[in-house]
Amino acid sequence: MKARLLTVAGGIKTRLILLALALLAVVAWVIWWLRYAWAVAFSPRRAWRLAIAIDQLANAAFNGSEDETISSRAARARDSNRRWGCILCRLLDAIDHNHCNKSKGV
Structure with a gap:
């Protein structure tokens, strides 16, 4: 039973890390679009x-x-x-x- 709880806890931790990475990817995407718009205008x-x-x-x-x-x-x-x-x-x-x-x- 204890091993199962550790596996579930590890799964939740992994999911939280993946969610944080997804949020970072969204922020990176927004920054990319801003950078791209700037580059189109000036470079x-x-x-x-x-x-x-x-x-x-x-x-x-x-x-x-x-x-x-x-x-x-x-x-x-x-x-x-x-x-x-x-x-x-x-x-x-x-x-x-x-x-x-x-x-x-x-």
Whole structure:
């Protein structure tokens, strides 16, 4: 019984730590948006780097490599005839001509 209580207490502690990390992530997100807006206005080059960073973060969140953008991953998926890659590349290429091919390896 005592071991079970320790496990429950450890589980609660872990959940509280994860909740605190989630709150920190929200604060970091707000700071990122403020920093991004500032960069767009005063330093477009920095804004571009921040946009690529968030793209890589999103790719990692969806089980991709943290060093690759979603567009690059979509291009590889399209080249392997995976449906989602074909659809996403078609959408991105409609916005920016040849976007997926230009993004390979980024």
